[in-house]
Amino acid sequence: MTGGDKLSLHRESLQQVYRLLYQRHGPQHWWPANSPFEVMVGAILVQNTNWQNVERAIACLEGEIRLSPQQVLEIGEEHLAELIRPAGYFRVKAGRLRNFCSYLLDAGDLDSLQELSTPDLRAGLLSVKGVGPETADDMLLYAFERPVFVVDAYTRRIFSRIGWIEGGEGYESLRLSVQRAMPAQVRMLNEFHALLVRHAKASCHKRIPACAACCIASICNKMKI
């Protein structure tokens, strides 16, 4: 382990934010997909990209092939890139999808992977070129249903606004800190990440330093922060 995480989040405060977000926005029903494999494809396609564009790309894919690792590899990188063009970075992502599909086929099937411990599975996913920490955790949580917290830019932005972090913390430091402060429940971690995204999109989080007018402010007030 890379010992000594200095970052420590307060359990009650963090869980209070979760409850308030849930009360405000309700269940988010993530991940929007029809199969674990589709979740994982989406996790790669959504990298630094609007989800709406990803939906188009997936629709194009499904129009041509049945969504499976075999089919994705069979159509070839060129064709694959054209199909996923709406998702942006389409050449890069075509390669990443192929890398990932090769990994899945080498592993056998999803059931084989499901037998791995979460740390081993995480390491395996991270070994794929094009799958970084956030994408791997998306897959772990939303496809494999492991109790991990997904850190993203919205998490950093919101936690910074609340005053819990400086912003420069490493990915793992943040992830483990949240996981230590929250129950290890897939259901809750699923909603928590989705709610943070939902809240960031719904509120005035672009370019507004103090966030005085959005619901985070009311959350902070209720929490007396």
Place this chain on the structure above:
DNA sequence: TGCCAGGGATTAG
């Protein structure tokens, strides 16, 4: 019209 989205790899300092 310009900015930026549910990142990651690569390169440079």
Place this chain on the structure above:
DNA sequence: CTAATCCATGGC
């Protein structure tokens, strides 16, 4: 180990 840079489409 941190900081830029590249990848690219579509919505507001």
